[in-house]
Amino acid sequence: MTPTPSTGTGTHRAPAKTAPSRPVGRRFTDRNWIGGSLGWVWLVIVMVPLYWLVITSFKTSANYFITNPLLPPSDLTFENYQLVVENDFIRYFMNSVIVTVGAIIPATLISFMAAYAIVRGAGNRFLKTINGIFLLGLAIPLQAVIIPVYLIIIKMELYDTLQAIILPSIAFAIPLSVLVLGNFIRDVPKELFESMRMDGATEWGTMWRLAFPLTRPALVTVIIYNAVGIWNGYLLPLILTQSPDQATIPLALASFQSEFGVNVPAVAASVTLTTVPIVLLYAIGRRQLVSGLTAGFSK
Amino acid sequence: MTSLAPPVVRGQEPTRSSGGRSGSVLVWMALPAFVMFVFFGIIPLFGVVALSFATWNGISPEIKLTGLDSWTAALTNPNLPNALWVTFLIMALSWLVQTPLSILIGTFMARQSRYRGFLAVLYFIPLLLSSAAIAITYKSLLDPNFGLGAGLGVEALNQNWLGEASLAIATLIFVVSWQFIPFHSLIYQGAVRQIPASMYEAAQIDGAGRMRQFFSITLPQLKYTIITSSTLMVVGSLTFFDLIWVLTAGGPGDSTRALAVQMYQLGFQASLMGPASAIAVILVLVGLGLSLLLRRIGGRADQSQLEGA
Numbered sequence: 009m010t011p012t013p014s015t016g017t018g019t020h021r022a023p024a025k026t027a028p029s030r031p032v033g034r035r036f037t038d039r040n041w042i043g044g045s046l047g048w049v050w051l052v053i054v055m056v057p058l059y060w061l062v063i064t065s066f067k068t069s070a071n072y073f074i075t076n077p078l079l080p081p082s083d084l085t086f087e088n089y090q091l092v093v094e095n096d097f098i099r100y101f102m103n104s105v106i107v108t109v110g111a112i113i114p115a116t117l118i119s120f121m122a123a124y125a126i127v128r129g130a131g132n133r134f135l136k137t138i139n140g141i142f143l144l145g146l147a148i149p150l151q152a153v154i155i156p157v158y159l160i161i162i163k164m165e166l167y168d169t170l171q172a173i174i175l176p177s178i179a180f181a182i183p184l185s186v187l188v189l190g191n192f193i194r195d196v197p198k199e200l201f202e203s204m205r206m207d208g209a210t211e212w213g214t215m216w217r218l219a220f221p222l223t224r225p226a227l228v229t230v231i232i233y234n235a236v237g238i239w240n241g242y243l244l245p246l247i248l249t250q251s252p253d254q255a256t257i258p259l260a261l262a263s264f265q266s267e268f269g270v271n272v273p274a275v276a277a278s279v280t281l282t283t284v285p286i287v288l289l290y291a292i293g294r295r296q297l298v299s300g301l302t303a304g305f306s307k
Numbered sequence: 308m309t310s311l312a313p314p315v316v317r318g319q320e321p322t323r324s325s326g327g328r329s330g331s332v333l334v335w336m337a338l339p340a341f342v343m344f345v346f347f348g349i350i351p352l353f354g355v356v357a358l359s360f361a362t363w364n365g366i367s368p369e370i371k372l373t374g375l376d377s378w379t380a381a382l383t384n385p386n387l388p389n390a391l392w393v394t395f396l397i398m399a400l401s402w403l404v405q406t407p408l409s410i411l412i413g414t415f416m417a418r419q420s421r422y423r424g425f426l427a428v429l430y431f432i433p434l435l436l437s438s439a440a441i442a443i444t445y446k447s448l449l450d451p452n453f454g455l456g457a458g459l460g461v462e463a464l465n466q467n468w469l470g471e472a473s474l475a476i477a478t479l480i481f482v483v484s485w486q487f488i489p490f491h492s493l494i495y496q497g498a499v500r501q502i503p504a505s506m507y508e509a510a511q512i513d514g515a516g517r518m519r520q521f522f523s524i525t526l527p528q529l530k531y532t533i534i535t536s537s538t539l540m541v542v543g544s545l546t547f548f549d550l551i552w553v554l555t556a557g558g559p560g561d562s563t564r565a566l567a568v569q570m571y572q573l574g575f576q577a578s579l580m581g582p583a584s585a586i587a588v589i590l591v592l593v594g595l596g597l598s599l600l601l602r603r604i605g606g607r608a609d610q611s612q613l614e615g616a
Contacts (some may be wrong), residue, residue, distance in 0.1 A: 049407070051426055053485065054433060057444055060455065068564045077455050121339035129333035138341045145348050145599065151567050152591045155574055155584050156354030158365075175510045179347030182340050211332045240437030240547035244426035255557045262553055265443050272447050279440045294428075294563060297332060 065277035076242065089276035092264065097281065099253070100260035106170055107256055108239045111177035116231055118178075119185035120223070124215045127193045130200070139177050139190075145183035150176075154247055161248050172248040173256065177241065181234040192226035193219050232293045234258070239286055257282045355591075358584035365580045377581030381573075381589075383442055384582065389561050390569040396451070397565055398544040400480045401487075405540055406533070413495025419469045438486070442553035445482050460583070467556055472562035479554060479563055485546065491536045498527060498532035534591050536603035541601065542594045566590055 060077060065088055067081040075082065122138070129135040150157075157176050166172040196219060204214045222226075236296070242258040243264065261278055268274040359377055360576055361369040381387065416427050433441070447453050457465055492588040502525065510520050548567040551557065557564035557572070565574075574583030584601045 042411065044415065046408070046411050047426060050362070050412055051429060051581065052432060052489075057448055057485075058432060060448060061444055066609045073453070075457060118340040118343065123335040124335035125333040129330055129337075132330050132333065134334055135337055138337050141341070141349065143346065145344055147542075147595065148348055148352055149542075149590070149594065151546045151548055152594075153348065153351035153355050153568070155358055155580055156351035159354065159358075160347070160364075175343075179343045182344045183348075186340065200559075201483065211336070212434050214315060215336070221465045236435055240486055240552075242437065242439050243495070258437045258549070261437075261439050261443055265446070270453055272450075272453050275443060279444055283440060290435055295605070 015073070015153045045243050053107055053186075061276050061280055065261045065280045069271045069273050088271075089281060090272045091271075091274050092269075092278045092281055095264065095267070096252070097260070097278070100255055100257050101169060101282075101285075103254060104257040106171050107177065108235055110170070110174045111181065111238050112231055112235050115178040115181040115234060116227060119166060119182050119230070120189050120227065121215070122182070123186045123189035124219050127190050128211065139186075142183045142186050146187065150180055150243060154243060159249055166248075167225060167250050168251055168254055170249075173241070173244045176244055176248075181238070184228045185234065186232050189223060189226050192223050196222050200296055228293055232289065235289060236286055327574065344479060352591075355587045356583050359582075359588050361581055362579040363580040365574065366578065372579070377579075378585050380579070381582035381585035386561060386564070388426065390566045393561075393563060394545065394565040394567075396476060397479065397483070397547065397563075398541055400476075401483045401544055402429060402537060402540050404480055404484050405488050405491055408484070409491035409536065410526075410533070411494050412488065412492040414499050414521070416496045417499035427493075430492065430547075432489075432507075433486050434489050436486075439553050441482060441486055442550050443523055445478070446554060449478065453596035470559055472559055475555055475559055475562050479551065482550065482554065483544075485559045486550070487540070487543075491540065494536050495529065495532060498529055502528045503600060526588050531605060534601055538598050541597050545590055545597075552571075 028287045037167055054080075054092075063080045064072065064077070066081060066084050066086070067075065067089065068085050069080065070285045071083060088134050094227075109203050116283060122142075161167050161172045166175070198221075201214060209217065240258060241256070245259045249259075252263070264278040265275050268278070358370070359381075360372060360374060361370050361374060362373045412430070416423055416430070436444075446469065451465060451467045451470065453456060454465075466474055469475050506524050506528075508518055510524055515523065546567055547565060548571060550566045551563055551565060551568050553572070555563045557568045567590065570583045570586040570590070573586065
């Protein structure tokens with residue numbers, strides 16, 4: 009467009025025609041009714057299974073079969089949750105917590121260090137190669153390399169332990185984390201690094217005192233993204249563990265389902281209970297994300 | 308930005324931070340992540356190729372190199388054509404269903420208003436659930452005896468959704484879309500928000516309606532985002548395993564037995580790690596080939612990778 013669009017450069021047009029005619033009708037045609045109705049229809053599609061899940065988890069199994077499945081329970085009960093908890097739920101939950109936290113913390117730290125090094129040492133050939141390998145790694149699906157990973161875990165004598173799930177989880181969180189964190193560190197103004205150096209800070213000190221706080225929103229994003237993926241991971245626990253002692257929540261869900269069978273409310277309770285922590289994390293992280301982004305440090 | 312300030316300071320010290328001592332410090336910083344990823348990512352990538360030329364039952368310590376035996380076994384397996392067909396079907400159908408819906412929902416969400424923000428929060432929820440949880444929910448919900456259809460007494464809803472071959476694949480596509488459309492609409496939402504408002508203003512002055520604006524501005528501007536999102540969808544569909552495994556375990560019969568499922572069954576149930584590795588190699592090659600193909604269609608490959616991500 010020309011730099012002076014407001015003066016009405018389209019002079020070949022009759023000026024009367026661009027006058028605001030029929031504002032009400034105009035607004036009506038402006039409305040994106042296809043997108044709008046689709047938006048609401050999609051909301052129903054998304055919410056119906058979730059709504060059904062939650063209300064069913066509070067029904068008694070006897071009541072479930074005789075009531076309308078989409079109506080809330082007439083006699084609210086917590087017995088399904090009790091049944092799930094009695095079936096070793098706490099252990100599976102703790103296993104998932106250990107795996108997720110145990111993978112997230114080291115994965116985030118080493119990814120952040122690598123991202124910092126790759127951005128700051130842009131001219132270094134070795135760091136360039138490392139970056140290239142991480143980019144290549146984005147294209148490697150976990151499923152495709154699961155057999156050699158299984159072999160490595162057996163050789164390390166870690167089969168059927170929680171570490172067996174943690175180690176590959178860390179490795180497969182690295183490529184995307186480095187990419188996202190690197191893009192963010194790149195946005196930190198060069199003058200800030202320069203002034204840190206004038207003050208005699210080492211690279212190590214600059215990383216922790218300058219880059220780390222400034223990268224916080226990206227760190228939160230990376231942590232949430234990886235936490236969801238690891239918490240929900242099914243393939244690694246399925247292949248790298250076998251005893252119920254080491255099962256994480258997604259595996260436990262599958263065994264709950266075969267155990268509870270036709271007790272649909274108990275199945276619903278187990279799914280609801282496993283989903284709550286990650287929804288809570290999202291709820292907390294969302295606010296942190298927003299406050300981090302609106303803190304206004306970079307713009 | 309204060310981009311005018313630095314020249315005054317420059318020159319006092321060598322500006323190349325990569326050289327000298329700090330360079331080696333930086334290499335040390337990158338090393339832990341590098342070692343970790345090489346060990347569990349790159350070595351297994353070579354390992355899977357090596358194992359596809361070997362025989363191993365997954366339990367015994369004995370792994371023998373047996374040349375092309377595993378490849379012959381994998382390629383002549385009577386189940387392979389079906390697995391390829393099912394994989395293709397899932398890929399094509401899930402793309403056809405997800406892409407238009409994601410674009411429309413993303414465009415809808417891109418306009419800022421409070422209720423749309425609220426909807427976006429709710430849309431996001433399926434992304435937080437594990438594939439196992441989603442599969443179990445739908446299994447219960449669609450059960451012909453205990454599910455929604457039976458409970459409501461609605462004949463049309465009360466099908467054996469997961470028990471009949473043609474219905475099972477359609478149900479799978481629906482569940483996949485339910486799970487992943489939120490993610491792709493977020494990508495499109497971000498991309499639509501980057502389209503300059505002046506383009507729409509210009510179109511409005513020229514008298515273009517909303518439909519016309521969508522097809523003449525929004526869609527063409529989304530071209531690279533469509534390539535990115537499609538690449539993620541298509542390559543991602545190759546690796547659907549958890550969802551299919553918990554939902555149908557490949558059944559009924561072999562109607563939803565995709566390549567990833569067949570790989571698992573061959574390797575970890577039939578103890579044929581060699582042929583299973585061959586299928587894994589096929590998965591990697593098909594995935595790489597498809598993403599290269601989509602890049603070529605997209606043209607500007609580099610930008611499309613970054614857009615909306």
